[in-house]
Amino acid sequence: MYKLLIVDDEFEIRHGISHYFPWDELGFAIAGEAENGQQALEFLVDCPVDVILCDIKMPVKSGLDLARELFANQVKIKIVFLSGHKDFEFVKEALIYGARDYIVKPTKYKELAAVFSKIKVELDRESKPDSTLQPLNQVSDDDVLINKIKSYVEQNFPTACLKDAASIVHMNPYYVSTYFKKKTGYSFSDYVIATKMEKAAEYLANPQYKTYEISEMVGYGNPKNFSKSFKAFYGKNPREFRINLDEKW
Incomplete structure (x- = not known):
């Protein structure tokens, strides 16, 4: 079970989400509750968690304040924001500090289940035991090697390719x-596609970008191929995804 912390200044919402949603069926266990970002930080000192479901606007220390502090200290906890505020500025800042998703109150069962099912998959991938396979150039720190490859992809996602990634770490592409x-x-190509799709979702949250523009921004010359890949990843094509965002806001 992955540990989840619920943070919301409204007791009814906090208590309801903690006790009446079947978290165990999705692979999560409630580690605790907090009514603001400051309490959450104090809780995390002794009780680290994997995910935080957090309201954005709270007294003392807001959800964004909490995310900003965790981000600054490189604390790797996935955050899902929960808020009644339909303000795009909140969304943009949430993305900057690594939010995995943003759910607008009142929460819907299917939406909450979908978001946390996806996070469960991410956590499962990240928690797989390290391989005993050693790199050809005898790199002693596997994490450094993998992080170099991931960093290359994240900085060059429109054109990232295996050959260039291999060149960066001085290894054979195969x-x-x-x-x-x-x-x-997961494979290198799957990681590249996932990065492209996550970036595309961020761009779709900004109404100033047309779908064909986003297609080019994430490295697809053909918008139809982009739409097909996006739907395979998110279960919705870009247009449906954007409509759903509009309905939320």
């Missing part, structure tokens, strides 16, 4: 592909 899969649980 070996990089095998090694990356064994270390992370």
Whole structure:
């Protein structure tokens, strides 16, 4: 079970989400509750968690304040924001500080289940045991190697390719592909596509971008191919995804 902290200044909401949603069915256990960001930080000192479901606007220390502090200290906890505020500025700042998703109150069962099912998959991938396979150039710190590859993809996602990634870490492309899969649980190409799709979702939250523009921004020359890949990843095409965002806000 992955540990989840619920943070909301409204007792009814906090208590209801904690006690009346079937978290165990999704692979999560409630580690605790907090009524503001400050209490959450104090809780985390002794009780680390995997995910925080957090309201954005709270007294003492807001959800964004909490996310900002965790981000600044490189604390790797996934955050899902929960808020009654339909303000795009909140969304933009939430993304900056690594929010995995943003749910508008009142919460819907299907939406909450969908978001946390996806996070469960991410956590499962990240928690796979390290491989005993050693890199050809005898890199002693596997995490450094993998992080270099991930960093390359995240900075060059529109054009990222296995050959260039291998060049950066001075390894054979075939070996990089095998090694990356064994270390992370998913292929290099899947990681590139996932990064492209996550970036595309961020761009779709901004109404100033047209779908065909976003297609080009994430490295797809053909908008139809982009739409097909996006739907395969999110279960909705870009247009449906954007409509759903509009309905939330």
